[in-house]
Amino acid sequence: MANTPIRSVTLPKGFRAAGTTCGIKPSGKPDMALIVADVPCAAAAVFTRNRLPGAPIIAGKRHLRDGKAQAIVINAGVANDATGQEGIDNAITTCKRVTEELATRHGIALNFRDVIPSSTGVIGPQLPMDKISQGVIDLVKNLARGPKPDADASRGIMTTDLTPKPGNTSVKLGNTTARLGGIAKGSGMISPNLATMLVFITTDAAIKPAMLKLALKKATTASFNRISVDQHTSPSDTVAILASGLAGNRTITRPGKAFDQFTEKLTGLCNNLAYQIVKDGEGATRVFHVAVSGARSERHADRVAKAVVDSPLVKTAVHGGDPNWGRIVTAAGYAGVPITPNTLSLTIAGQVAAGKSGSQASGGGGGVCVFNQGVPTRLTSLENKRLKAAMKQKEVYFTLDLGQGNAAVSWLGCDLSREYIRINAEYTT
Amino acid sequence: MANTPIRSVTLPKGFRAAGTTCGIKPSGKPDMALIVADVPCAAAAVFTRNRLPGAPIIAGKRHLRDGKAQAIVINAGVANDATGQEGIDNAITTCKRVTEELATRHGIALNFRDVIPSSTGVIGPQLPMDKISQGVIDLVKNLARGPKPDADASRGIMTTDLTPKPGNTSVKLGNTTARLGGIAKGSGMISPNLATMLVFITTDAAIKPAMLKLALKKATTASFNRISVDQHTSPSDTVAILASGLAGNRTITRPGKAFDQFTEKLTGLCNNLAYQIVKDGEGATRVFHVAVSGARSERHADRVAKAVVDSPLVKTAVHGGDPNWGRIVTAAGYAGVPITPNTLSLTIAGQVAAGKSGSQASGGGGGVCVFNQGVPTRLTSLENKRLKAAMKQKEVYFTLDLGQGNAAVSWLGCDLSREYIRINAEYTT
Numbered sequence: 056m057a058n059t060p061i062r063s064v065t066l067p068k069g070f071r072a073a074g075t076t077c078g079i080k081p082s083g084k085p086d087m088a089l090i091v092a093d094v095p096c097a098a099a100a101v102f103t104r105n106r107l108p109g110a111p112i113i114a115g116k117r118h119l120r121d122g123k124a125q126a127i128v129i130n131a132g133v134a135n136d137a138t139g140q141e142g143i144d145n146a147i148t149t150c151k152r153v154t155e156e157l158a159t160r161h162g163i164a165l166n167f168r169d170v171i172p173s174s175t176g177v178i179g180p181q182l183p184m185d186k187i188s189q190g191v192i193d194l195v196k197n198l199a200r201g202p203k204p205d206a207d208a209s210r211g212i213m214t215t216d217l218t219p220k221p222g223n224t225s226v227k228l229g230n231t232t233a234r235l236g237g238i239a240k241g242s243g244m245i246s247p248n249l250a251t252m253l254v255f256i257t258t259d260a261a262i263k264p265a266m267l268k269l270a271l272k273k274a275t276t277a278s279f280n281r282i283s284v285d286q287h288t289s290p291s292d293t294v295a296i297l298a299s300g301l302a303g304n305r306t307i308t309r310p311g312k313a314f315d316q317f318t319e320k321l322t323g324l325c326n327n328l329a330y331q332i333v334k335d336g337e338g339a340t341r342v343f344h345v346a347v348s349g350a351r352s353e354r355h356a357d358r359v360a361k362a363v364v365d366s367p368l369v370k371t372a373v374h375g376g377d378p379n380w381g382r383i384v385t386a387a388g389y390a391g392v393p394i395t396p397n398t399l400s401l402t403i404a405g406q407v408a409a410g411k412s413g414s415q416a417s418g419g420g421g422g423v424c425v426f427n428q429g430v431p432t433r434l435t436s437l438e439n440k441r442l443k444a445a446m447k448q449k450e451v452y453f454t455l456d457l458g459q460g461n462a463a464v465s466w467l468g469c470d471l472s473r474e475y476i477r478i479n480a481e482y483t484t
Numbered sequence: 485m486a487n488t489p490i491r492s493v494t495l496p497k498g499f500r501a502a503g504t505t506c507g508i509k510p511s512g513k514p515d516m517a518l519i520v521a522d523v524p525c526a527a528a529a530v531f532t533r534n535r536l537p538g539a540p541i542i543a544g545k546r547h548l549r550d551g552k553a554q555a556i557v558i559n560a561g562v563a564n565d566a567t568g569q570e571g572i573d574n575a576i577t578t579c580k581r582v583t584e585e586l587a588t589r590h591g592i593a594l595n596f597r598d599v600i601p602s603s604t605g606v607i608g609p610q611l612p613m614d615k616i617s618q619g620v621i622d623l624v625k626n627l628a629r630g631p632k633p634d635a636d637a638s639r640g641i642m643t644t645d646l647t648p649k650p651g652n653t654s655v656k657l658g659n660t661t662a663r664l665g666g667i668a669k670g671s672g673m674i675s676p677n678l679a680t681m682l683v684f685i686t687t688d689a690a691i692k693p694a695m696l697k698l699a700l701k702k703a704t705t706a707s708f709n710r711i712s713v714d715q716h717t718s719p720s721d722t723v724a725i726l727a728s729g730l731a732g733n734r735t736i737t738r739p740g741k742a743f744d745q746f747t748e749k750l751t752g753l754c755n756n757l758a759y760q761i762v763k764d765g766e767g768a769t770r771v772f773h774v775a776v777s778g779a780r781s782e783r784h785a786d787r788v789a790k791a792v793v794d795s796p797l798v799k800t801a802v803h804g805g806d807p808n809w810g811r812i813v814t815a816a817g818y819a820g821v822p823i824t825p826n827t828l829s830l831t832i833a834g835q836v837a838a839g840k841s842g843s844q845a846s847g848g849g850g851g852v853c854v855f856n857q858g859v860p861t862r863l864t865s866l867e868n869k870r871l872k873a874a875m876k877q878k879e880v881y882f883t884l885d886l887g888q889g890n891a892a893v894s895w896l897g898c899d900l901s902r903e904y905i906r907i908n909a910e911y912t913t
Contacts, residue, residue: 107817107825137810137825139859178810179860367796367900368908375909381566381607388536396536396566430568431608471796473902479797480804 063221064208065200067234067259069093069299073197074207077190079132079176079183087187088211088238089194090255091126091157096297098124099268100171101275103292110135110142111172112293114150118168122264125169127255127295128153129212130190131240134291135174135182145182146172152188156195175214175240175253175291209238212253215478216242220331226260226320228313233260233302235320239328242335252279254294254328260317261300262307269310270318271296278325281357281466282333283364294325333467338474343373343451344467347387351460355392359455362390364468374470376447378403380425383453397429398458405448421445422454492650493637494629496663496688498522498728502626503636506619508561508605508612516616517640517667518623519684520555520586525726527553528697529600530704532721539564539571540601541722543579547597551693554598556684556724557582557620558641560669563720564603564611574611575601581617585624604643604669604682604720638667641682644907645671649760655689655749657742662689662731664749668757671764681708683723683757689746690729691736698739699747700725707754710786711762711896712793723754762896767903772802772880776816777892784821785893788884791819793897803899805876807832809854812882826858827887834877850874851883 065072072090079086100119102112118124128149135142150170157163174182197204209219220239225232241252262270275294300306307313334342345363350356363369366386372379384401387394404422423442425432434442445451494501501519508515529548531541547553557578564571579599586592603611627633638648649668654661670681691699704723729735736742763771774792779785792798795815801808813830816823833851852871854861863871874880 105814105817106819106821106823107814107828134810137813137855137858137860177808178814179808179854181860367904371905371908374905377909379606381563384566385534385536385607388534392535394535399536425608426566429566431566471905473905475796476800476803476900476902476905479800480806 060202060206061221062202062223063205063236063238064090064255064257065205066223066236067257067299068301069259070257070297071198071200072204072208073194073199074204074211075190075193075197077186077193079130079186085207085211085213086130086132087190087194088129088208089126089153089198090208090257090297091198092297092299094299094301095123095125095169096299097122097262097264097267098171098295098297099264099271100293100295101271107137109174109291110138111146111174112291113143114146115171115173115293118150118171122268123169124171124297125165126153126157127171127173127297128191128194129173129253129255130182130187131212131214132176133174133180133182134176134178136178136291138179138181141181145184146174148184149182149187149191152191153195156191160195161198171295173253173293173295175212205236212238212240214240215337216240217335220328220335222324222327222331224320224324226316228260228304228316231302231304233258233304235324237324237328239332241332242337252292252332254279254325256294256296256324258296258298259300259302260298260307261302261304262298262317266307266309266314267296267298270314270321273318274322274325277322278329281360281464282329283361283466283468330467333469336469337478338472339469340472341373341449341451341470342467343453343469344465346452346454346463346465347457348454348463349456349458349460350462353462353464355457356462356464358392359387359390359457360464360466362386363453363455364466367471370468370471373446373451374472378425378442378446383455384426387455394457395459399426400424400428400456400458401426402454403442403445404452404454405445406450406452422452428458489631489635490650491631491652492634492665492667493519493684493686494634495652495665496686496728497730498688499686500627500629501633501637502623502628503633503638503640504619504622504626506615506622508559508615514636514639514642515560516619516623517558517637518555518582518627519637519686519726520627521726521728523728523730524552524554524598525728526551526691526693526696527600527724527726528693528700529722529724530700536566538603538720539567540575540603541720542572543575544600544602544722547579547600551697552598553600553726554594555582555586556600556602556726558602558682558684559611559616559619560641560643561605562603562609562611563605563607565607565720567608567610570610574613577613578611578616578620581620582624585620589624590627600724602682602722602724604641634665641667641669643669644766645669646764649757649764651753651756651760653749653753655745657689657733657736657745660731660733662687662733664753666753666757668761670761671766681721681761683708683754685723685725685753687725687727688729688731689727689736690731690733691727691746695736695738695743696725696727699743699750702747703751703754706751707758710789710893711758712790759896762898765898766907767901768898769901770802770878770880770899772882772897772899774895774897775881775883775892776886777883778885778887778889779891780889782891782893785891787821788816788819788886789893789895791815792882792884793895796900799897799900802875802880803901807854807871807875812884813855816884823886824888828855829853829857829885829887830855831883832871832874833881833883834874835879835881851881857887
């Protein structure tokens with residue numbers, strides 16, 4: 056996987072990108088990225104529901120009111136959150152610097168409202184605007200298409216991430232093939248609605264802004280909103296998409312077959328990126344899948360899955376490869392959903408899954424039912440052996456059947472390790 | 485504190501206690517305790533709100549329907565939770581064994597419904613009834629009053645606790661002094677409503693069952709429901725109280741001055757025990773106090789405080805002594821309360837507090853305001869120094885003012901360390 060870099064945001068027609076190091080991070084690692092479209096794009100974004108949103112989000116929402124945008128500028132290292140009016144001014148100034156440089160160097164005339172700003176990093180400090188300005192100059196100078204700018208952009212948005220997170224897919228719309236490419240960052244403060252997760256997706260599909268927004272909402276609900284690393288919903292979360300329309304398909308203007316096909320592929324790409332985020336969760340050594348079925352509603356299923364995925368006791372049990380399944384059923388017990396113990400069942404399976412899709416939650420028939428309709432199973436020694444082996448796999452599957460209805464969802468989580476503590480006890484200082 | 489053992493459950497008139505080792509724990513540490521009153525007692529308990537309550541809780545609720553009890557039998561090592569009907573039968577059998585032994589050895593005639601059963605430990609396995617039976621024999625044989633049985637009982641209920649948690653207080657009711665004594669266990673699965681927290685309190689105050697229940701509810705709300713070690717609400721949580729009435733005060737039969745005095749002292753004792761639980765939180769090296777003021781309602785204040793106390797990012801920042809205050813304000817931001825950023829302020833203080841009360845949340849004037857009405861404070865180098873020093877103290881105080889109303893609460897939490905991971909990654913196996 057590391058050998059052939061995966062193409063991302065400049066794969067669809069009409070996009071260029073760049074990454075650079077402007078010196079925000081004391082480590083001297085890349086800390087800025089830029090994505091620019093050749094033409095005005097339909098644009099949509101989903102932002103954090105944190106009540107203390109970062110300044111770039113406040114500005115970005117305004118810029119997206121018309122459903123159009125043409126560039127995204129991102130910095131890592133400083134989140135520009137909890138920074139008051141000065142922070143909002145800085146986010147806008149960053150956008151203006153981008154338009155100035157694009158005009159000067161490439162003759163592209165944009166309004167600063169065509170630029171979506173985005174930041175991730177430490178909360179509280181103001182953006183170092185001198186460094187940002189120099190970074191914008193470098194980014195605009197380096198704008199290009201191809202594997203290198205794709206890779207540079209994916210690295211320019213990383214914080215505690217160990218690996219860049221690129222992805223792409225394509226969708227057949229009538230006789231036309233449209234491409235989608237995306238980059239993601241995030242490995243801590245990952246919890247739904249959303250998390251310090253930044254995701255930037257480009258596509259050359261032709262689609263109306265309202266439809267693009269709807270597709271993005273559906274895709275996000277089924278992917279990024281069903282992962283959790285540490286339940287701390289970040290104030291900077293952003294999933295943004297630009298659609299250049301250069302693929303040449305008949306513009307998607309309403310729900311229907313083409314819209315469904317586009318949404319399905321977009322959801323697949325989002326699941327791919329979401330899986331990469333969880334796999335790179337801070338200190339994570341294992342990924343676990345929580346499939347909740349038999350719920351009265353999707354809302355109930357989501358609550359139960361989230362309680363399991365967030366429980367530090369479940370996360371440490373997964374870390375230790377310890378089949379302490381009581382922690383899983385009792386996490387379901389405090390999810391705030393009217394669980395009925397005597398219809399509750401739990402099956403555990405493990406798999407050395409190389410799959411990228413986070414939505415598949417079956418353990419492949421090798422599962423061990425440890426709790427059956429409210430009664431702990433008396434396991435044979437063979438079953439016990441299989442259970443222990445399952446818990447030691449890189450990918451562990453928990454299937455909880457509530458026995459109350461037909462709704463089902465699947466979530467992704469990662470284990471909690473000493474490394475998570477190390478990373479987060481020493482982050483700012 | 486370790487030199488003179490603190491008296492607890494046999495300090496009030498009319499109580500005997502014992503602890504023993506019956507072999508449930510592979511470690512060979514004490515794992516059973518018994519508290520017996522000389523006379524029938526008014527009794528009340530508050531149990532977990534987990535939807536999968538342990539078998540002893542199902543049995544205990546039935547036994548407490550008449551507001552009377554005379555004994556409490558506890559085992560550690562196996563929680564008797566998620567054990568189906570067999571588990572309930574085992575809990576009842578344990579109570580019956582206690583009454584049989586009490587009758588044989590002490591001539592005390594109790595109904596098994598006068599005994600409250602309680603268990604803590606691994607979820608899933610059935611109780612080893614042979615060991616339990618032998619344990620009951622030893623416990624009944626060793627029943628006594630004084631420092632030793634107090635200490636033995638407090639050790640017999642421990643699981644991952646590093647220290648026993650005893651406490652006592654007294655209350656003047658008219659011309660009579662009534663005593664209260666209590667023991668607690670718990671250092672993991674600690675989250676409100678309630679947590680794997682077992683608390684057993686005795687008093688010789690004369691008080692009607694309904695009033696005792698009301699007093700216990702008030703005391704629990706203000707203490708055990710405002711602490712969190714790891715947010716995993718245990719299915720075994722129990723706070724139980726027996727009132728022998730032997731102090732000789734005029735029986736408390738209705739709300740009023742005597743009831744308020746009793747409730748105040750009971751709350752003080754509960755706060756003392758709650759503080760001991762958090763201080764002994766699994767792997768904890770620091771305690772932090774989250775005082776939320778200026779909220780529109782106590783419910784809002786509780787939600788914000790709980791979000792801060794539970795955030796792994798706040799907990800690791802406290803562990804590292806890192807003044808990463810952005811994590812605190814953004815935790816408030818995702819608490820599900822309509823926070824207004826421009827009225828939000830945060831002050832941080834530290835103190836080498838030896839105090840036992842968890843309710844005091846002021847940093848003593850030495851606090852540094854890092855976020856003032858939505859704007860980060862530009863700290864002087866002296867303030868920065870004070871802030872860093874504050875974060876390194878054993879007790880850290882976060883005061884969040886929402887600027888929206890008059891409601892205020894105070895919560896207690898502890899840091900998240902590598903040691904927590906070690907303890908919980910290797911618990912059952």
